[in-house]
């Protein structure tokens with residue numbers, strides 16, 4: 084998975100933003116952060132229409148960033 088690294092201070096963000104929350108810089112580079120490391124997870128058994136009947140939601144470390152992702 085890729086993250087956006089601020090070229091000013093090196094902060095990493097899962098989603099691209101207009102400016103860096105740490106230094107307010109506006110320049111980012113997209114870098115490969117590998118696979119996320121799960122911190123916490125939760126199994127959903129009531130899901131929105133069009134999604135699987137159940138799946139796991141995770142909050143994980145992705146480089147210096149945090150990401151929310153799912154696995155069925």
Ligand SMILES: [Zn+2]
Pocket residue numbers: 089090091092093094103104105106107108
């Ligand atoms: Zn920054």
